[in-house]
Structures are given as structure tokens and as C-alpha cells.
Amino acid sequence: MPPESRRIARVLLDSPLPQLDRLFDYALPAQWGEVPLGVRVQVPLRTAGRVIDGYVVDIDTEDDADRALSEVESVVSTVPVLPERLHTLARRVADRAAGSASDVLRLVIPKRQVRVEKAWTADTPAETPDAEALVVAEETVGLYEGLGEVLDAGGRAAVEAIPQLVDGVQGWARLLAASAARMLAAGRSSIIVVPDSRDLDRLLAAIESLVPAGAVVRHDSRQSNPDRYRGFLRTLEDAACIVVGNRSAVYSPVVAGLVAIWDDGDPLLGEPLAPYVNARDAALLRQELEGSALLFAGHTRTTDVERLVVLGWLQDVRAARRVLPRVVLSTPQEMEQPTAQRMPSSAFLAARTAAAEGPVLVQVSRPGFSPSLVCAECRAPARCAHCGGPLGAKHRGAVPVCAWCGRAASAWSCPSCSSTKLRLASSGSERTADELGRAFPGVRVIVADSAHPVERVSAAPALVVATRGAEPIADGGYRAVVLLDGPRMLQAPDLRVAESCLRWWSNAAALAAPGAPIHLVGVNGAAARALATWNQAGHARLELESRAPLHMPPTTxxxxxxxxxxxxxxxxxxxxxxxxxxxxxxxxxxxxxxxxxxxxxxxxxxxxxxxxxxxxxxxxxxxxxxxxxxxxxxxxxxxxxxxxxxxxxxxx
Missing domain, CATH: 3.30.70.260 (ACT domain)
Known part of the structure; x- marks a missing residue:
């Protein structure tokens, strides 16, 4: 290097300020040796008069040694935590979302753990599935027509998961585990993204039966900081692995041969922090940049994914032999009967018959006993006299309590008609369990909701009352599934309410045993027909057609x-x-x-x-x-x- 030239480092600052979202030039001290790209450094920020963290993105040599440049203060660590592929992805995602690259990197690069870093060595040998596991993986992939070709060619597909349980493992989990095992056998890494911890645990259980434990990297907010950093360092190695985790796992710095997302319609896959990028959009950008295989798997189809299928960007992959759930819709005549109340006679009889043989799932919309109360005379919502908040009851006969200020309303009277009588406006999981417990004497009743999480139930007779998304797995599958509160769910003032309801119902129906009846109560129309015919993709296409004239997402x-x-x-x-x-x-x-x-x-x-x-x-x-x-x-x-x-x- 000529004496008048000098080395400079182009540094991406770890700052949320939008005006700092670019590369800054800093001089590297002459006495320093080689500085790897992607390492953490500390650099001075003259405008703020302080030192700030950053990442070395590029190193160059310049001849203009007289240009005023600050020097890099220190190299925090020699571990290249920001490989070029990760910086490129973060920059691409941030540009599409009008955000900062550092905000994206903050989601994937954990805080440094010195002890973990010192104990880490990057010489982990690659671990591949054994022959028996590979046979199972090939058989599972072979259940889906054209899926093997998509994985081998780095294609893109929307996959309709088979709604079944095999040995206590859900069909979607077996599908993604088998696809990742197939990639691992070929020496390529995979990233599988799921919405929540329940799905993550179920997926890990399916993967454990196919691949060695050392080949699986977990990316989970429940992990401790050392465990998360240890897993991140593993993804920097050349040895292939399978990364499984929640939404931010999509940015994992592995050289991915497969990126798969389960249930992309779940709102938990939307990032609540800037730049607010959904994992689905990040996966699409990553596939475009890297050419990996891309799978969107689900029991149902979002309008976002269906739009890409219509455009030919995604291939529609389904099971070679489709065995559809047996869905029964309640007739208008049944719902008009005075005795129908929440559950018509056909659903009640099906639940009674099935409960004698095994567990029965009853899905409801809300947790608790009764989320709200109304006046028994005029049906006006019951409000707190102090703050105007909604009144609710924790159990039958309890004094109404305000959900906002917590005051008891023991002497409540309706401001509209002066009545002092209250009526339960809706039934939560606990009230439904109370009602069914009296209707099914001698049958065990299990409540599964956010306050009472249940992961699995046995094959013994039971009534499982669960809120949407909290349904446990039953050994051998549920002998019947009853989907209540459908009309109430569809009344939510959301653009995607029908799409969301169909997703909730389909995921619950997939937990049924083969041939078990699935009763959708009180709902007719396009969403109900889509569930009955198991044509969720057709429903998504109709939704797209209805939104296009209004210029509503995802058409625009x-x-x-x-x-x-x-x-x-x-x-x-x-x-x-x-x-x-x-x-x-x-x-x-x-x-x-x-x-x-x-x-x-x-x-x-x-x-x-x-x-x-x-x-x-x-x-x-x-x-x-x-x-x-x-x-x-x-x-x-x-x-x-x-x-x-x-x-x-x-x-x-």
C-alpha cells in the first residue's frame, strides 16, 4: 500500500435515527492487522459527541489520506456477526418498507455474550438424517404432488397441508419436518417459521424424530440470552442446519436451501416494531435474492398467497390423494328451534355420541365466563356509572364488575329504561364449560384458553372447551368437533374477518380423528361453504375479486x-x-x-x-x-x- 494511502472501513451504525441509515467512512489505524467484514466495532459519532456501536460492511483503500476521517475506536469482537448476505437482505427489506436496516438487524443479531463467544468454535461437523429417517421424509414429501420438484429446483409453492394426525403429530408438522430433513441430507440448511410457541414445540417434536439434535437451531423469544446467542453463532457456520423459530427467524444468516412459513395468515407473523415487516414479505424478498425453495403451508389460504398463485408466482401444491374432513353445517330450520340456543340438536347429539368414545372439541370465541352484560329489558350494553366501561361477570350469580376501573356495580340500573336486571350477552369458555357440564353429566370438562393453557389431552372421554388458537391435541384425534360462536366471530369489523374465521375453523377441524364429524354452528355463506367443501383457496380467490374494485389489500x-x-x-x-x-x-x-x-x-x-x-x-x-x-x-x-x-x- 503506498505511503499516502490508507485503509477505511465503511460502517453501518446501530442507530434508530433515520438520517444515520447509511454507511459511514472511518479510518482504520495503521497498526491494526486484518479486520474481518461483519464484525462489531465502536466508532465515534462527532455530531452527538459519543461512541456508537456499528458493523463493518466493507473495507477499502483510498489515496486521499488528507480527508478528515475519524478512526474506528475499537473492534468489539472478531466474530463476523453480519455476513454480506444478511446485510443485503436487511437493506432490501428496509428499502421496501421505507425503514432502517439497523432496525431489521436488531431483530436477528442478539446481544453479545462474551462467555458464549469464547466457548464457541466454528468447526461443528455436519449432521445428516439416518437412512430410516430419510425414507420417512421421502414418503411424506411424496404425499404432495410436485413438492419434491419444488424443493430440488428452488421453486416457490403454496402447499395445502393434509389435515390429519399421525402418531400424535400433525400433518403440517410432518410436512415441514420432512422437507427440512430432505434438504439437510443434501447438505443444505432450512428455515422454518411458525407463529407461536405452541406451533414451535409441535414442529420440534416432529423434527426430532427425523434429524440429529445437533442439526436443529431454535430461535425463540423464550430462550435465555446465552442460548439465543449460541444458536445464532451456530447459524454462522458452514455446516448445514435447520433453523426453527418465530417471525424474526426468517432473517437467520444461514445459506438457506429452503424457507418455509406455516400459517402465514396468523397476525403473530407481523412484526410490531419498525419497519413492521411481515415474515411472509421478508421470505419473498429472501427467496428473490438467494434463490432458495420457498413454501407457504397452511390448512387454509390467505388472499396474499392466493394473489401470488393467480399471478403464477407460486405453484399450487396439494396432496396427491385428498381425504377431506366431514363438515356438517347447521340448517336454518335447526337454528330457528327454541331449544337450539347455541348448539342445535344435530351438533348436540353428535357431541353426546362422540363423548362416550373419546374427547370432543368445542371451539368458542372468547375466554372467561361472560365477557359482557346487557340490560335484560332493552338489551342496551351495561356500563359502569363511574367510568363508562363495560360490565362483566366472572361466574354465574357474581356481582358485575367494570372491566376498566374494577369497581363493583352492585346497585346497577339501566340509564335507558331504569331496569335493574342484567342479562349475559355472550358466553366465554368458562361459562360454556359450565353449561356443557350440566348437559353432559359424568363427562369430564376441560377448559383450554389463555388463562388455562393445555397442550395435549388423552383419548379418554372428555369435553374440551377451547378458545380459537388454544385447542390442544388429542391422542388419536377428536371424535367430534363443534365450532360455536361463528356468527359472533364474523361480526368483527375487520377487512379479513372471513379469512381469519376460515383459518380458525380449518385449524380446529384438522385436529379431528379420521371420519369424525365437524359441526359449524349458525353460519352460512361463502366461508361456511368453503369449509364444508374444504376449498379455502377458492374462498381466497373470491375475496380477492371482491377487493379489487375497492383497491383494498392485497390487490394494492x-x-x-x-x-x-x-x-x-x-x-x-x-x-x-x-x-x-x-x-x-x-x-x-x-x-x-x-x-x-x-x-x-x-x-x-x-x-x-x-x-x-x-x-x-x-x-x-x-x-x-x-x-x-x-x-x-x-x-x-x-x-x-x-x-x-x-x-x-x-x-x-
Missing amino acids: RVALVQGSASAVAGALAALNDLALPADAVLGPVPVESDDIPPRVRALVRFEYGAGARVATALRAAVVAEAVSGRRRKGRATKSTLSIRLDILEPEL
Whole structure:
């Protein structure tokens, strides 16, 4: 290196400030040896007068040694925690979501654990499934027509999981475990993303029977910091492995041969932190960059995935031999009978017959005894006289209690009709269990909800009353499934309510034993027909067709712009040169809050082809707003403007 030249490091700062979301040049001290790319460093930030953490993204040599540059303060660790592929993915995800790359990296790179790092060695030999496990994996993959070709060719597919239990393992878990084992045998890593810890435990149980324990890396928020960092270091090694975890596992730095997501319609896969990217969108971007195989598996089909199937971007993969659940819809005549109440006679008789042989699942919409009370005379909602909050009862005959302030309403009277009588407006899991316990004397009743988590029940006769998503697995499957509160679920004021209900019902139906009846109570219409015919993809396509004329997601992308009136106006003005349709912007409208200055928000609807230009313009507006007010009274201030792309529920 000529004497007048010097080495420089281009560093990505670990900062949430949007104006710092770029690479900064720092001089490397001449006495330092080789500095690996991707290592953690500490560098001075002159504008703030402090030292900040960062990652070395690139090292170069420059001839202009007179340029004023600060030097890197220190190398925190020699472990390259930010390989080039991870930085590229984080940058691509952040650009699409108008966010910062450091916000994405914060989701996947754990805090450094010195003891774990010192004990770690990157010479772990690759572990592959044995011959017997490979036979099982090939047989499972072979149940799905064309799936093997998708895995081998790095294709993309939407897979309809077989709704069955085999030896206590759900069909979807066997499918993903077998696909990952197949990849591992070929020396390639896999990433499998599931919504919650229950799904994660069930998937791990399926994987354990096929692959060695040392080849599985768990990525879970329940882990301790040392365990999480130990698993992250394992993903930096060259040896193939299977990464299983929740939404942020999609960014794992392995060289992935397969990325699979289970139940992509679950809202838990949406990241609640900036830049608010759904794991489904991150997986699509990753597959585009790396060319890995991509699977979206589920018992049902989201409109987001169906749109890609319609476009030909995803291949529709289903079982070669479909064995569909036996779904029974309650007739209008049954529901009109005075004795029907919540459960019509056909569902009641099916539950009674099945309960003599084994467990019966009863799905309800809400936990607790009675979430709400109404006036017995005029049906007006019962409200607290002190704060106006809703009144509820914890058990039959209990004094009503306000859900907001906790005050008892022992002397309540209706402000509309002066009645002093209350009526239960709805039944939660505990009240339903109480009612069924009296209707089924001698049968054990089990409540499974957020307050009473149950993972598995035996094959002994029982009534299992579970809220949606909390249904335990039954040994041998449920002898009958009764889906209550369907009309109440469908009344939620959400754009995707029918899609969500169909997902809840389908996942519960998949827990039934072969040939067991599944009764959907009180629901007719497109969602009920889709469940009865097990044609969830067809329902998703109808939903797409109905949303297209209204320009609602996912037929178009929608961005939420929120902040002070001047900041939002500036962001919307930045879109003027993009030639968006006249009705692209909805709002701004005031936001109910105590913020000063008052906040407003607006929606921006745009086609997918304009996504890059819209994201760039909105991101520039965020940076401009942050820079314009970055110093007040000598302290850095937080920008009042926030941008969120690809929102699922566009409402002002």
C-alpha cells in the first residue's frame, strides 16, 4: 500500500435515527492487522459527541489520506456477526418498507455474550438424517404432488397441508419436518417459521424424530440470552442446519436451501416494531435474492398467497390423494328451534355420541365466563356509572364488575329504561364449560384458553372447551368437533374477518380423528361453504375479486402516514411527482390523542409496480423531517413522522 494511502472501513451504525441509515467512512489505524467484514466495532459519532456501536460492511483503500476521517475506536469482537448476505437482505427489506436496516438487524443479531463467544468454535461437523429417517421424509414429501420438484429446483409453492394426525403429530408438522430433513441430507440448511410457541414445540417434536439434535437451531423469544446467542453463532457456520423459530427467524444468516412459513395468515407473523415487516414479505424478498425453495403451508389460504398463485408466482401444491374432513353445517330450520340456543340438536347429539368414545372439541370465541352484560329489558350494553366501561361477570350469580376501573356495580340500573336486571350477552369458555357440564353429566370438562393453557389431552372421554388458537391435541384425534360462536366471530369489523374465521375453523377441524364429524354452528355463506367443501383457496380467490374494485389489500399496497399536520403534508407532497391516481390518498384525518402538536394520519394506496418509488419518497420525507428538527435545546429530538407500509387493515 503506498505511503499516502490508507485503509477505511465503511460502517453501518446501530442507530434508530433515520438520517444515520447509511454507511459511514472511518479510518482504520495503521497498526491494526486484518479486520474481518461483519464484525462489531465502536466508532465515534462527532455530531452527538459519543461512541456508537456499528458493523463493518466493507473495507477499502483510498489515496486521499488528507480527508478528515475519524478512526474506528475499537473492534468489539472478531466474530463476523453480519455476513454480506444478511446485510443485503436487511437493506432490501428496509428499502421496501421505507425503514432502517439497523432496525431489521436488531431483530436477528442478539446481544453479545462474551462467555458464549469464547466457548464457541466454528468447526461443528455436519449432521445428516439416518437412512430410516430419510425414507420417512421421502414418503411424506411424496404425499404432495410436485413438492419434491419444488424443493430440488428452488421453486416457490403454496402447499395445502393434509389435515390429519399421525402418531400424535400433525400433518403440517410432518410436512415441514420432512422437507427440512430432505434438504439437510443434501447438505443444505432450512428455515422454518411458525407463529407461536405452541406451533414451535409441535414442529420440534416432529423434527426430532427425523434429524440429529445437533442439526436443529431454535430461535425463540423464550430462550435465555446465552442460548439465543449460541444458536445464532451456530447459524454462522458452514455446516448445514435447520433453523426453527418465530417471525424474526426468517432473517437467520444461514445459506438457506429452503424457507418455509406455516400459517402465514396468523397476525403473530407481523412484526410490531419498525419497519413492521411481515415474515411472509421478508421470505419473498429472501427467496428473490438467494434463490432458495420457498413454501407457504397452511390448512387454509390467505388472499396474499392466493394473489401470488393467480399471478403464477407460486405453484399450487396439494396432496396427491385428498381425504377431506366431514363438515356438517347447521340448517336454518335447526337454528330457528327454541331449544337450539347455541348448539342445535344435530351438533348436540353428535357431541353426546362422540363423548362416550373419546374427547370432543368445542371451539368458542372468547375466554372467561361472560365477557359482557346487557340490560335484560332493552338489551342496551351495561356500563359502569363511574367510568363508562363495560360490565362483566366472572361466574354465574357474581356481582358485575367494570372491566376498566374494577369497581363493583352492585346497585346497577339501566340509564335507558331504569331496569335493574342484567342479562349475559355472550358466553366465554368458562361459562360454556359450565353449561356443557350440566348437559353432559359424568363427562369430564376441560377448559383450554389463555388463562388455562393445555397442550395435549388423552383419548379418554372428555369435553374440551377451547378458545380459537388454544385447542390442544388429542391422542388419536377428536371424535367430534363443534365450532360455536361463528356468527359472533364474523361480526368483527375487520377487512379479513372471513379469512381469519376460515383459518380458525380449518385449524380446529384438522385436529379431528379420521371420519369424525365437524359441526359449524349458525353460519352460512361463502366461508361456511368453503369449509364444508374444504376449498379455502377458492374462498381466497373470491375475496380477492371482491377487493379489487375497492383497491383494498392485497390487490394494492397501502401505506399509513402519521405525524403532525405539517409533517404528513410534507410526506404527501413528496408523492406528487409519482403520478399516482387521483384517489390514491385518503385523508388526512385527525388522530384521537393528547399529543402536542395534534397528530393526523393518511392512507396512500398504490400498485405494486410503484412500490419502490413510493417507499423511496416516503423514506426521504422521514429523513428530511428528522433532520429539520434534530436539534432543539441542544438535544436530539424524535421525528414526529412515521411510515408503515403494507398495513392489513386500512382504516382512517
